[in-house]
Amino acid sequence: MLSLKEEILIGIYEEFENWISEDVVCSKGCSVCCSQNVIITAVEGDLIHRKIRERGREAWMAGKLQEKGDTQKVQLTTNAFAASCLQGEDVMPVSYGNEEACPFLEDNCCSIYEVRPFSCRCFISEKLCKPGIPAVIGGTYLSASSAVMQIVEHLGQGEYLGNMFDVLLALCDLPENRKYVSLLPASLADQGRAKVTKALPLPGFLLVEEEMEKVGPLLEAIFSHEVQGRSIEDILNNKQDLS
Ligand code: SF4
Numbered sequence: 001m002l003s004l005k006e007e008i009l010i011g012i013y014e015e016f017e018n019w020i021s022e023d024v025v026c027s028k029g030c031s032v033c034c035s036q037n038v039i040i041t042a043v044e045g046d047l048i049h050r051k052i053r054e055r056g057r058e059a060w061m062a063g064k065l066q067e068k069g070d071t072q073k074v075q076l077t078t079n080a081f082a083a084s085c086l087q088g089e090d091v092m093p094v095s096y097g098n099e100e101a102c103p104f105l106e107d108n109c110c111s112i113y114e115v116r117p118f119s120c121r122c123f124i125s126e127k128l129c130k131p132g133i134p135a136v137i138g139g140t141y142l143s144a145s146s147a148v149m150q151i152v153e154h155l156g157q158g159e160y161l162g163n164m165f166d167v168l169l170a171l172c173d174l175p176e177n178r179k180y181v182s183l184l185p186a187s188l189a190d191q192g193r194a195k196v197t198k199a200l201p202l203p204g205f206l207l208v209e210e211e212m213e214k215v216g217p218l219l220e221a222i223f224s225h226e227v228q229g230r231s232i233e234d235i236l237n238n239k240q241d242l243s
């Protein structure tokens with residue numbers, strides 16, 4: 001059974017996908033953009049691990065986790081960046097991870113597509129990318145992606161945040177993931193734990209009035225989306241529900 005946070009996360013994914021316009025050309029099987037530069041929260045990792053457990057594919061997953069390249073600890077989460085900007089500090093967003101192909105790619109297709117994290121869902125283009133020809137991402141999409149990323153981080157506040165492979169490795173410690181004890185070198189899980197940081201609550205959005213006009217309907221759709229008979233906004237505003 002999905003946890004409350006996982007249900008909320010799926011609600012956020014659904015509303016973002018409903019909001020994306022038909023101009024976006026991304027689809028399953030298009031994978032030029034798929035690198036190891038993917039940041040996720042623990043709840044996104046939990047959803048991936050759940051799917052792998054349901055399919056009994058832990059040995060396959062252990063192989064993928066061992067293919068990960070060099071990763072870096074996130075120094076400034078999206079909400080930390082937003083908090084600094086809102087306080088008038090001069091900060092720059094940083095890219096973490098590396099550009100090597102993502103180990104989850106098989107035959108140019110994402111093997112965890114159904115549960116891929118938000119970082120992958122929000123990397124969208126209005127023109128097909130080709131090697132050397134990058135994505136064309138509209139300004140509204142960038143603003144929307146950052147705002148939704150902030151909500152996803154808020155949902156996972158206090159829990160792991162980091163490169164997808166480090167978070168997945170760190171989560172191998174959970175009792176439900178105990179199968180990995182015999183499938184992975186202990187040092188790898190230790191490395192994952194050492195490289196993750198903690199997700200932070202939402203300090204406010206960084207949207208100016210013009211962006212809010214365009215992105216506001218998406219945020220409204222997310223906040224009013226109902227999970228277990230309550231709006232996501234109501235649940236996110238109640239810290240106890242997120243603990
Ligand atoms: S961002 Fe580019 S490579 Fe990635 S799915 Fe979209 S069109 Fe394909």
Ligand code: SF4
Pocket residue numbers: 031033034035036038102103104105109110111112113116117120
């Ligand atoms: S998880 Fe899937 S969508 Fe994301 S980078 Fe890896 S292969 Fe691509």
